[in-house]
Amino acid sequence: MIPKYRKAFNESFSDEKYAEFISELEAGYPPVPIRFAETPIFLPEAFKEKLIDAGAEIIRIIRNPDFKAQTENAIPVEWLVPEENDHPHFLAFDFAVCRDQTGELVPRLIELQGFPSLYAFQMHLAEIYTKVFKLDDMAPLTPFFNGLNRTSFIELLREVVVGSYQTEEVALMDVNAAEQKTAIDFFVTARILGIPVLSLTDIFQENKQLFYLKDGQKIRLRRIYNRLIFDEVADQQDLFRQSFDPRDELDIEWITHPNWFYRISKYTMPLLKNEFVPxxxxxxxxxxxxxxxxxxxxxxxxxxxxxxxxxxxxxxxxxxxxxxxxxxxxxxVSYEPVVQAPDGLIKAEIRLLYLWPDGKEPTLCINLARLSRGKMIGVRYNQDFNWVGGTVGLMERLN
Structure with a gap:
């Protein structure tokens, strides 16, 4: 979308470089069963500012004192978890790249979630694009917002996820964690934060406390970086009997609390009334x-x-x-094909990713992007095409 960078990238692209990119992306990790696009997206400054404004409008609604009352019915009774905190630790807003009546590119909200996304992996993805395609030779580009860089982003992620605890007291948890399609994000997170990645059944309960075994030693968990989506285990609730039931009264801190997955979701869309929301x-x-x-x-x-x-x-x-x-x-919404591939223009979607530490303001920190030729934008709907899939938006670094 920044023409000079798009032209330079496309002219230097080769299938050999893309193969090297995938190899570097997976180096040290299990193969990733997700298609990644041949290219990042180059986000122009004007569109970046519109994204920031659009996200700020949504956060303004989420921070309204009556937001919890408005979303009380969002949480299915059978999945209500006690001890909910006062705000989510993660926010993710998906925007289609569209064009308005004046011809300007504008973001239009598609979905939103109060649940973690691929925070650590998106940093890794941007670094591999930059390394393999030698993007630093083209311009100083960044996937980060608000002046963040690799170091400050990891510090912020550590503050949210680990807090004041020892790393062994905090675990990233999902059902069958290592088998998830997005497991590479779990492994990158573990590498940069030093926390373990546990499956649900790796954890066991004694009274109200949760534990796991490390080298045969019982370790008490104080926090869970929760990546478990209840919808995915609705027909596997025997797993809770083998481990623990998140809906019980437990002496554990949730990062983020499971109720926020429902409160900030498609359920929130009818509450949002502004130019960025269909x-x-x-x-x-x-x-x-x-x-x-x-x-x-x-x-x-x-x-x-x-x-x-x-x-x-x-x-x-x-x-x-x-x-x-x-x-x-x-x-x-009408996606505007804006990313120039060798054989035509492709539709794009940008996900803004926020971190919200306790006692502080939510911070827009990094992004996730997807390219699509199909009716739907998700990676699973574009497996058979090229120049589509998961990617990242890169912006000119202004400092």
């Missing part, structure tokens, strides 16, 4: 079904990674919904 309504609150359904998308509230989304909506799709309070109807 019209969104709970199906249960529809006064009438729009006549132009081709301009809408139907989304279940409780799904992950685009599962269950209906792109080509019909009236029958809406009337057949059994629990309309758990679905939203959202006006489609």
């Amino acid at each position: 019209e969104t309504t709970f199906v249960s609150e529809l006064k009438e079904i729009p006549a132009d359904l081709e301009n809408y998308v139907l989304k279940p509230l409780f799904s992950f990674a685009g599962m269950g989304v209906i792109i080509d909506v019909t009236k029958q799709d809406i009337t057949a919904i059994q629990e309309p309070e758990n679905w939203i109807l959202q006006r489609k």
Whole structure:
């Protein structure tokens, strides 16, 4: 999107460099079952500022004193976890790259979450793009916001995740952690923070305390960097009996507390009313079904990674919904193909990633980007194309 950098990158690109990029990306880690794009995105300053403004508007709503009351019904009763704290430690906002009526590039909100994303990995990804494609020879570029660099970003991530505890007292946890598609983020996190990566069943409970074994020694956990999504274990709740049930009263700190996954989610979209957010309504609150359904998308509230989304909506799709309070109807946004590949233009999406330390302000720190040729932007929907997949936005470093 910055023409001079795009031109220089494309002219120097080769399949051999891309193969080297993938090899370097996975060096020291298990193979990654995700497609990564051949290129980063070069974000112009004007668009970066619009992204910052769009994110700030959403945070303003989240920080309203009545936000918790407004989102109380967002948490499924069967997944309510006690001892919720007063704010999430992570925020992730997905924006489509669009064009407004004046021809300017603008961000349009697609989804949001109060849950960790690939924070550590995105730093690693940017470093490998820069190394293999020699981007430092082209310009001083960065994936970071707010003047952060590698050192200060890791310090902020450490403050949020580890805090004042010893590294062995904090663990990144997911179900079957090493087998997750995003496990490389877990391993990069472990490398830079020094914390263990544990599967749910690696942890056991004694009274209200949680423990794991390290070299045969019992170690007490004080904090869990939670990457477990309840939707993914809804039909595997015997795992809780083998380990512990997060819904019990436990002497543990959650980073971030599981309830925020639901509070800040598609459920939040109808609460947001500004220029960056497409019209969104709970199906249960529809006064009438729009006549132009081709301009809408139907989304279940409780799904992950685009599962269950209906792109080509019909009236029958809406009337057949059994629990309309758990679905939203959202006006489609028109992605503007803006990233020049050798064979044409490609659509893009930018995820802003924030860290929110206790007692401090939320900080926009890094980004995740995705390129797409398909109807849906997610990596799983673009496996059979090239110049698509996960990537990162790079911006001119101003200091």
